[in-house]
Amino acid sequence: MALTLDAVTLDLGRRRVLDAVSASIAPGRVTVVLGPNGAGKTSLLRVAAGLVAPSAGAAAIGGDDIQRLPREVRARTIGYLPQQGDVAWNMIARDVIALGRLPYRDTNDASAIAAALAATDTETLADRRVGELSGGERARILLARVLAGEPQWLLADEPLASLDPAHQLDMLDRLRVVARGGAGVAVVLHDLAQAARIADDAILMAGGSIVAAGAAEEILTADRLGDLFGVRLATVPGYPICIPVERR
Amino acid sequence: MNRHTRLALLIALVVAAFALSLAAGKQWLPWAAWIGDDSRWAIVVELRVPRAILGAMLGAALGLSGAVLQGYLRNPLADPTVIGVSSCAALGAVASIVFGLGGMAGGLGQFGWAMAGAGGAMALLGLLTARAESPVIFVLAGTVLASLAGALTAFLISIAPNPYAVAEAIDWLMGALTDRGTNDVMLAAPFMVGGSLVLMTTGRALDALALGEDAARSLGANLARLRWTVVLGTGLAVGAGVAVTGVVGFVGLVVPHLLRPVFGARPSALLLPSALGGAALTLAADSLCRLAPGAGEVRLGVVMALIGAPFFLALLFREGGRQWR
Numbered sequence: 001m002a003l004t005l006d007a008v009t010l011d012l013g014r015r016r017v018l019d020a021v022s023a024s025i026a027p028g029r030v031t032v033v034l035g036p037n038g039a040g041k042t043s044l045l046r047v048a049a050g051l052v053a054p055s056a057g058a059a060a061i062g063g064d065d066i067q068r069l070p071r072e073v074r075a076r077t078i079g080y081l082p083q084q085g086d087v088a089w090n091m092i093a094r095d096v097i098a099l100g101r102l103p104y105r106d107t108n109d110a111s112a113i114a115a116a117l118a119a120t121d122t123e124t125l126a127d128r129r130v131g132e133l134s135g136g137e138r139a140r141i142l143l144a145r146v147l148a149g150e151p152q153w154l155l156a157d158e159p160l161a162s163l164d165p166a167h168q169l170d171m172l173d174r175l176r177v178v179a180r181g182g183a184g185v186a187v188v189l190h191d192l193a194q195a196a197r198i199a200d201d202a203i204l205m206a207g208g209s210i211v212a213a214g215a216a217e218e219i220l221t222a223d224r225l226g227d228l229f230g231v232r233l234a235t236v237p238g239y240p241i242c243i244p245v246e247r248r
Numbered sequence: 249m250n251r252h253t254r255l256a257l258l259i260a261l262v263v264a265a266f267a268l269s270l271a272a273g274k275q276w277l278p279w280a281a282w283i284g285d286d287s288r289w290a291i292v293v294e295l296r297v298p299r300a301i302l303g304a305m306l307g308a309a310l311g312l313s314g315a316v317l318q319g320y321l322r323n324p325l326a327d328p329t330v331i332g333v334s335s336c337a338a339l340g341a342v343a344s345i346v347f348g349l350g351g352m353a354g355g356l357g358q359f360g361w362a363m364a365g366a367g368g369a370m371a372l373l374g375l376l377t378a379r380a381e382s383p384v385i386f387v388l389a390g391t392v393l394a395s396l397a398g399a400l401t402a403f404l405i406s407i408a409p410n411p412y413a414v415a416e417a418i419d420w421l422m423g424a425l426t427d428r429g430t431n432d433v434m435l436a437a438p439f440m441v442g443g444s445l446v447l448m449t450t451g452r453a454l455d456a457l458a459l460g461e462d463a464a465r466s467l468g469a470n471l472a473r474l475r476w477t478v479v480l481g482t483g484l485a486v487g488a489g490v491a492v493t494g495v496v497g498f499v500g501l502v503v504p505h506l507l508r509p510v511f512g513a514r515p516s517a518l519l520l521p522s523a524l525g526g527a528a529l530t531l532a533a534d535s536l537c538r539l540a541p542g543a544g545e546v547r548l549g550v551v552m553a554l555i556g557a558p559f560f561l562a563l564l565f566r567e568g569g570r571q572w573r
Contacts, residue, residue, distance in 0.1 A: 046462065049462075049466055050466075051462050051465045051466060071468040071469075071470060072468045074468065075466060075467050075468030078466065079466070080462065080463060080466035081463075082459075082460055082462045082463050082466075084460065086460065087458055087459060088322035088457070088458045088459075088460075089322075089458050089508075089513035089514065089515065090513050091458065091512070091513045091514050092512065092514075095512070095514050096458075096459075099455055099456060099458070099459060099467065100467070102452055102455065102456055102467045102468065102469075103467055103468045105452075107455075129513075142459075145459070149467075
């Protein structure tokens with residue numbers, strides 16, 4: 001049962017940010033969403049998460065319109081990791097993670113929180129304040145917050161922003177583990193090399209529309225990505241990745 | 249020490265401040281005067297009990313709404329005065345003083361006008377922010393409302409027909425619990441208690457908002473309903489408070505900050521403590537008002553700022569912003 005967008009159009013004010021977009025996110029797989037700035041990637045994710053109602057078309061899980069799901073059901077089903085990873089107050093990390101249990105009206109679920117701590121390797125950070133954590137540690141805590149809700153779908157908007165290479169690899173590996181556990185994972189990325197490393201499926205976007213979508217090995221080719229971003233790409237022999245080297 | 253113990257200590261502090269408020273004044277009243285055939289008993293029952301109840305309710309309403317607004321706006325500077333409720337309620341009250349409407353409807357005039365001011369402010373704020381669920385818009389709209397109400401209040405005072413009305417309006421604006429009686433308590437209590445109960449329901453949504461608006465929505469928070477709840481609760485609780493006591497600042501701003509190191513920074517964990525802390529602080533400050541040398545009393549708003557500001561600065565200095573980011 002996939003999470004699907006069917007001819008979704010989204011207007012924000014007078015601007016059309018999504019134009020009749022149809023896409024599918026499969027359970028148990030990592031779907032990477034790629035595209036230049038302003039392509040509509042975040043909007044796609046927000047519609048898929050049910051955070052904003054499409055102007056036309058619908059997002060659905062197994063045919064059930066996400067906008068018609070009761071709030072708490074939707075919140076338990078879909079976990080959303082927003083782009084700016086900030087916590088407004090200097091809370092204890094464990095309390096931040098416990099917020100993931102809000103849809104269950106029980107923020108004291110010790111086993112779910114312990115599982116989220118273990119999955120993100122953050123047990124030693126649990127009693128510290130988020131303001132005292134490094135960017136990489138805070139990113140793991142915020143991932144743990146989403147995992148604590150045990151969502152069937154995990155939508156992450158640029159989870160690698162402000163992470164160093166080691167933490168980037170770590171974050172993506174954890175997302176892949178989530179997918180292998182059965183959840184459908186969609187990730188907006190800007191790093192082409194990391195995208196190629198983790199993607200099972202890929203969606204390429206430009207100007208509010210989908211340029212190409214499908215299995216990663218067919219979609220993430222140097223030609224396609226070069227066209228999409230307007231850059232010349234170098235390929236790395238032995239790895240399925242390409243690296244932007246100059247503007248075209 | 250767990251949360252329950254800390255709450256129990258805070259409640260003990262409120263009880264102690266309440267007792268102090270009954271005892272303190274130009275005339276100190278010992279325990280013996282509170283019961284039995286002492287003629288000073290009348291002072292306690294007729295004057296100090298209603299005043300203390302009003303002080304406790306006012307402080308609780310201000311502390312609670314401060315905690316809710318800081319959580320809702322994710323801004324450590326927020327308090328009921330920045331969103332315009334207090335100023336608009338004050339505008340209503342000053343209008344009734346200047347135009348001599350206070351006696352309307354059997355003395356309900358001034359209270360009614362102040363509540364109308366608060367209600368108008370809240371309706372306007374709710375409508376202005378209905379299309380953009382952004383805390384920045386909320387603060388900007390509130391600040392503009394507050395400035396507008398302040399300007400209109402000054403305008404009304406400057407066109408007042410006689411100097412007595414001017415003096416009364418200015419005196420009232422400074423905020424005090426002086427000579428407030430059972431009537432005032434009966435008038436304001438339903439609104440203040442009702443508004444506070446409404447505000448107490450916001451905890452879970454405020455917690456979710458700590459992660460930002462999209463994350464809060466994804467956790468099932470209904471932000472449109474939260475906005476109206478915050479607006480309604482603050483309008484009722486603070487509006488009624490201002491309607492009977494005038495503008496008392498500082499409590500809403502400072503109490504949540506004082507309590508964050510004790511109860512943690514999670515917004516929902518601060519609601520009940522902020523209500524209790526606000527009550528204790530207001531009762532203590534009002535007791536100090538009466539102890540000032542001279543025949544009269546110092547204004548509550550003045551005392552609040554005089555004891556609150558240095559304390560708050562010391563806290564800022566020590567904590568260095570550890571509780572917020």
